[in-house]
Amino acid sequence: MITIGQLARYVGVSIKTIRVYHDKGLLPEPDRDASGYRRYGANDAIALIKIRTLAEAGVPLARIRDLRSATDEEYQQALREIDQDLTARIRGLRATQGRLRQLAAGHLAPLPAEVGPYLEDLARWGFTPRWVDLQRDLWVLVFATHPDRATALFRDQSGMLADPALRQLFLDHAHDLDADDPRIDTLARRITEATRQRYGAGELPQLDAESEIPALIQGTVNASSPAWRRLDALIRAGLGA
Amino acid sequence: MITIGQLARYVGVSIKTIRVYHDKGLLPEPDRDASGYRRYGANDAIALIKIRTLAEAGVPLARIRDLRSATDEEYQQALREIDQDLTARIRGLRATQGRLRQLAAGHLAPLPAEVGPYLEDLARWGFTPRWVDLQRDLWVLVFATHPDRATALFRDQSGMLADPALRQLFLDHAHDLDADDPRIDTLARRITEATRQRYGAGELPQLDAESEIPALIQGTVNASSPAWRRLDALIRAGLGA
DNA sequence: ACTTGCCCTGCCCCAAGGGCAGGGTTGAAC
DNA sequence: GTTCAACCCTGCCCTTGGGGCAGGGCAAGT
Known part of the structure; x- marks a missing residue:
């Protein structure tokens, strides 16, 4: 025993x-x-x-x-x-x-295959690495929380930046502009025009839903500069939302 | 937000x-x-x-x-x-x-390959299923706690039961015998003889170690019948331990 | 007689939350 | 105008599977 x-x-x-x-x-x-x-x-x-x-x-x-x-x-x-x-x-x-x-590779979560090239494009076009990383994380959030609408939103966004003129405006002006720079009005007008062309008179996918995530993301982007905040307000007004 | x-x-x-x-x-x-x-x-x-x-x-x-x-x-x-x-x-x-x-298959843990056939032999030779299960669990314990000596002990034990005469004695007599049945003395003598033959005059592996597990197992087996208890004592005395 | 190594019970402590009490908010419906 | 459901707040106690310590009792060698 x-x-x-x-x-x-x-x-x-x-x-x-x-x-x-x-x-x-x-x-x-x-x-x-x-x-x-x-x-x-x-x-x-x-x-x-x-x-x-x-x-x-x-x-x-x-x-x-x-x-x-x-x-x-x-x-x-x-x-x-x-x-x-x-x-x-x-x-x-x-x-x-x-x-x-x-996570170890620097990605928060796997993203659909089409997002990778877009992010590489951003880097190639001159957006700062810090900005590209923020974009990646935000898209992770959108794909995680709204898998149904994320793809449409993404194509919309990437289509917009595929236009070199618009892209150049984003890149050159928006980031370190004063909030009352008159070029922001020009930029807002061009974006509303482009958006209307894309969607015609129908509803705009970003604005119809009561979901908070897109607003949340817009808020995060806006927080990076007063100029962007004003740009967002102008676009919203221009689209009649 | x-x-x-x-x-x-x-x-x-x-x-x-x-x-x-x-x-x-x-x-x-x-x-x-x-x-x-x-x-x-x-x-x-x-x-x-x-x-x-x-x-x-x-x-x-x-x-x-x-x-x-x-x-x-x-x-x-x-x-x-x-x-x-x-x-x-x-x-x-x-x-x-x-x-x-x-565990689901009724085995406590995997045993070396040679143990399986031995347990099947036990069943074939007429030992009760309850007894066979106990034997399996006890061998699990020995192999888990004394992996170095378990194989030798096992070969010793299985070799003993491979002798049909000894086996028959175990099977017929020991289990439901009175503790003072004279045939137990005969059985003890035969077992000591067989053990001596196997090991000659050298040390006996079961008895040399100060480990408690073999004693524990012997105790468990003995607990199942007074006759086995006496048999164990006689063998021990006969081997001069 | 001392020391070392066990063993005993009873107690408090930990992580990662779950759940409840008791109370304030908000928005929509009646 | 109020009432209702669905939120939110803090603070507190509860859980699981043990770990660790205090304070004390045996055992055995030296």
Whole structure:
């Protein structure tokens, strides 16, 4: 008959763990020897190994306790569920690992294939790396929260910047302009015209939804400069929103 | 600017979780609106997504907080460590799943290949299923706790039962015999003789070690019948231990 | 007789939130 | 005008699976 410390070493578990299992009714308290020490037999070791197998699989101790009084049928069913749960958790961890690697590579999350070239274009056209990174994160947010509308919004945006004249205006003027520079009015007019051309008289996708995310993003972009804030207001007014 | 509930829904997390991240300094407290509600921007959402990616990878929140003030070098290094840790955890879970399936199949743990046929032989020779199961669990214990000596002990034991005469004695007599049946003496003599033959005058592997596990197992077996208890004592005496 | 290494119980502590109480806000419906 | 549901706020206690410590009792070698 071995002591609690020996049992703990054999099974690879702490003494405290065994005592907890006694307290919670997972493993019955064994008889004590003359000096009050717990004395264990081989059957206790076997029971403890079984308990650990389940506990390491993530089964709550209370559930393990209940399984002690389950029929064989219930027990097998429980084991099947635990197995499936384990499979799901392994899959989840692998997905997490994938996201982690995206994070390590500087990407917040994978984006649709068409966004990558657009971001590279931005860099090539002279937007600052800081700005490109912000754009990437914002698009992550849009694709994560509004997968249905994100693609349309993205094509709209990238189509706009595909026009070299508009692009040049963005690049040259908007960023470090005074808020009352008259060229902002010109820029706003050109953008409203281009937008009207794209959508005709129909509704404008950015403005019809009550969703907050596009507004949130516009706010973040606006926060970078008073000039952009005024530009946004002018465009909004020009489109009659 | 969105509220805490909207942010929580977008990122797929509970409101409480966000508040906890504020309390622990993971995510800075945003400004409040006129009625004291927290108001979040897109950058908060981006930061929260990053935090969740790490938290789901099992990184403690305190560590995530510290990473906020790490250099890029440290950050990349930390991500590599987390990735490796994740790989290890996935491997561990797969191993656990394997052990779980052994458990579902009625085995406590995988045993060396040679043990399986031996257990099947036991069943074929007429030992009760209950007894065979006990034997399997006991061997699991021996192989788990004394991998170095388990194989020798096992070959010794299985060799003994390979002798049909000895086997028959075990089977017919020992189990439901009175403790003072004279045939036990005969049986003990035959076993000591066979053991001496096997090992000559050298040391006997079962008895030399101070390890408790073999004694534990012998005790468990003895507990099943007074006759076996006496048989064990006779063998011990006969071998001069 | 001392020391070292076990063992005992009872207590408080941790992370990562969950849940509830008690109270204020907002917006829409009646 | 009020009432209702759906939000938000803070503060507090609860949970799981143990870890760790205090304060004390055995065991065994030297």
